[in-house]
Every structure is written in C-alpha cells, then in structure tokens.
Amino acid sequence: MPAPPCASCHAARAALRRPRSGQALCGACFCAAFEAEVLHTVLAGRLLPPGAVVAVGASGGKDSTVLAHVLRELAPRLGVSLRLVAVDEGIGGYRDAALAAVRRQAARWELPLTVVAYADLFGGWTMDAVARSTAGSGRSRACCTFCGVLRRRALEEGARLVGATHIVTGHNADDMAETVLMNFLRGDTGRLARGGGLGSPGEGGALPRCRPLQLASQKEVVLYAHFRRLDYFSEECVYAPEAFRGHARDLLKRLEVVRPSVVLDLVHSAERLALAPAAQPARPRACTCCRALASRPLCQACTLLDGLDRGRPRLAIGKGRRGLDEEAPRAGAQPPPSAALPAF
Numbered sequence: 157m158p159a160p161p162c163a164s165c166h167a168a169r170a171a172l173r174r175p176r177s178g179q180a181l182c183g184a185c186f187c188a189a190f191e192a193e194v195l196h197t198v199l200a201g202r203l204l205p206p207g208a209v210v211a212v213g214a215s216g217g218k219d220s221t222v223l224a225h226v227l228r229e230l231a232p233r234l235g236v237s238l239r240l241v242a243v244d245e246g247i248g249g250y251r252d253a254a255l256a257a258v259r260r261q262a263a264r265w266e267l268p269l270t271v272v273a274y275a276d277l278f279g280g281w282t283m284d285a286v287a288r289s290t291a292g293s294g295r296s297r298a299c300c301t302f303c304g305v306l307r308r309r310a311l312e313e314g315a316r317l318v319g320a321t322h323i324v325t326g327h328n329a330d331d332m333a334e335t336v337l338m339n340f341l342r343g344d345t346g347r348l349a350r351g352g353g354l355g356s357p358g359e360g361g362a363l364p365r366c367r368p369l370q371l372a373s374q375k376e377v378v379l380y381a382h383f384r385r386l387d388y389f390s391e392e393c394v395y396a397p398e399a400f401r402g403h404a405r406d407l408l409k410r411l412e413v414v415r416p417s418v419v420l421d422l423v424h425s426a427e428r429l430a431l432a433p434a435a436q437p438a439r440p441r442a443c444t445c446c447r448a449l450a451s452r453p454l455c456q457a458c459t460l461l462d463g464l465d466r467g468r469p470r471l472a473i474g475k476g477r478r479g480l481d482e483e484a485p486r487a488g489a490q491p492p493p494s495a496a497l498p499a500f
C-alpha cells in the first residue's frame with residue numbers, strides 16, 4: 157500500500173508518522189515542524205534573548221548535534237550567535253571519536269569550537285583516572301555521578317572562556333523523564349526541586365542554562381537527524397552500562413507501552429512539582445573552598461575532587477552526607493574554578 161500524502165503539504169508522500177500525534181508527514185514538513193516547535197519552546201520560555209552569545213554543549217552525540225543544527229537554523233530569527241563548547245572528560249576509546257565528530261560539525265557549519273579538558277581543569281583528574289580510583293570501592297557505578305558534576309563545571313568554564321552569556325544542552329524529553337524518575341527513586345528532593353522547568357536562570361553568578369529540546373522526544377530527535385542527514389557519534393559511553401540511569405530508562409520504555417504519554421507527563425509533573433515547606437532544600441550558600449553556590453559547606457565538585465585527592469572516593473560519592481560535611485577540604489587542595497550547583 158503506498159504511503160498516504162503528507163498531512164501538511166499534501167504534495168509529497170508521507171515518510172513517517174509522528175510518534176506522539178500519529179500525524180503522517182514528509183521528511184521536509186517534519187523537520188520544519190520540529191524546528192518550529194523548538195523555536196516556540198525558546199520564545200515561549202524566553203530562554204535566549206536577542207543578542208545572547210550561546211555556548212552549545214557539544215558532545216558529538218545525536219542530541220547536541222540536533223540542537224546545534226536547529227539553533228543554527230533559528231539563530232537569525234532569534235538574533236543569537238553560537239559557540240560550540242566540547243568537554244574532553246578523558247575517557248579513552250570513547251571521547252576522542254566523539255570529539256572528532258564535533259570537529260567535523262564545527263568545520264561544516266562554520267561555528268567556532270572550544271574544547272576544555274577535565275585534566276586541565278581538575279588538577280590532572282580524567283574520568284579514566286576517576287574510574288580507576290573508584291574501582292574496588294564497590295561504588296564504580298558512580299562514575300556517571302562524578303562525570304555529571306564535573307562536566308557541568310567544565311561546561312561553565314568553557315562557556316566563560318568563549319564569552320558566552322547563556323549555555324544550552326541537548327537534553328531531550330526522555331533524558332528529563334529519566335532524571336525525574338531517578339530523583340524520585342533516590343528520594344532526592346533537592347534535585348527534584350531544582351530539576352523542573354526548562355533550565356536555570358543563573359543563580360549566584362552562574363551562566364543561565366536551558367534545554368531547548370526538553371519537550372522533544374528521543375525518537376523525533378533521531379528522525380530529525382536522519383532527515384537532515386546529520387553526522388553524529390552514536391556509541392554509548394564506556395561507563396554508561398554501570399549507571400543507574402539505565403534502570404530508569406528500561407522502566408520508562410516498559411511504561412511507554414501502556415501509556416505513550418508517560419515521558420511528557422513526567423517532564424510536566426516535575427515542572428509543576430512543589431515541595432512542602434519542611435522538605436525545601438537549605439538556602440544555597442558559598443562553598444567554603446571555591447565560593448561557588450553550595451547547599452552544604454562544600455559544593456558538589458569540591459566534595460568529589462577532595463574525596464578523590466584524599467584517595468577516598470567512597471566518602472565522596474556515598475550517601476553519608478553528614479560525614480562529608482564534617483570534612484574540611486584537604487590543606488592545599490586545589491579549588492576547582494567557580495560555578496554553581498548542578499540543577500540537571
């Protein structure tokens with residue numbers, strides 16, 4: 157049976173059905189609709205004001221590739237300029253190939269690219285060194301926790317380096333729903349309270365961050381990359397199989413079979429979530445080591461780096477926060493560059 161005509165242009169044959177609405181569209185009309193929806197997200201949320209210098213967190217993966225491509229299309233209408241910022245976490249056999257993809261994109265799209273490395277920013281620590289250090293502590297699955305905290309800090313540093321006023325990342329609706337679910341499953345009310353909305357306004361001097369693809373499903377991101385013939389790196393990080401996120405992802409996939417709207421429902425729930433006054437996280441204060449915003453005496457990045465420097469990663473990544481708070485940073489510990497507390 158031939159494909160039905162495109163429900164938008166009525167001229168071409170439909171090439172896909174949109175996963176959520178079931179609308180049959182040709183590739184060109186789907187891409188135009190996808191771009192219009194991202195534009196709406198940015199304008200309705202007032203995420204990127206005209207004149208903004210936007211640092212795109214570029215990992216070489218599908219999400220940030222699609223984000224950079226869409227924003228490049230929308231940049232003249234939004235009146236913003238773009239810079240690609242890539243973080244080299246020091247993950248052998250993974251990040252080098254991903255960075256090669258980012259370099260190809262920067263060259264093809266004529267966008268300036270800056271690469272910042274954990275090793276330079278964090279006193280020689282790479283993710284491979286962190287993984288070696290945490291192996292045998294029984295907590296090696298926490299690699300992604302370390303990486304998330306340090307990457308956020310590194311992205312902030314890279315963005316400042318290129319004179320950016322805003323940071324955007326490629327988190328899509330599926331990523332966000334996984335995060336919400338993980339925070340619920342861990343009982344992490346602080347992150348639940350901070351994690352909603354389309355980004356963070358830039359508390360305490362940190363650059364404002366946003367996620368323009370937060371309402372786009374993973375399937376549509378992949379479809380957009382396919383129809384725009386984007387070149388991206390699709391391998392999974394070598395440390396990802398250890399991550400708790402994988403369990404949240406599996407659970408969501410199963411839930412989606414019985415309730416297709418579950419991903420967006422979770423994202424919207426998090427946006428509207430209000431904590432009871434007694435459960436509100438403590439007011440952030442300055443980290444005693446680097447002066448970044450922190451909900452405890454030490455910010456997360458300093459806590460992790462200090463734990464690593466002491467050779468006690470178990471302390472740094474465990475749930476025993478009380479123990480952590482009592483620990484002063486090791487004398488002479490290098491404070492990492494300043495940034496604010498992670499919101500995602």
Ligand SMILES: Nc1ncnc2c1ncn2[C@@H]1O[C@H](COP(=O)(O)OP(=O)(O)OP(=O)(O)O)[C@@H](O)[C@H]1O
Pocket residue numbers: 212213214215216217218219220221241242243244245307311324325326327328331
């Ligand atoms: N090494 C990196 N350098 C710069 N930005 C990064 C890096 N890793 C992740 N990001 C940013 O954080 C976002 C979420 O990354 P994460 O690895 O959690 O998810 P992902 O769904 O695999 O994203 P992607 O497909 O873009 O790699 C990315 O879209 C990107 O904007």
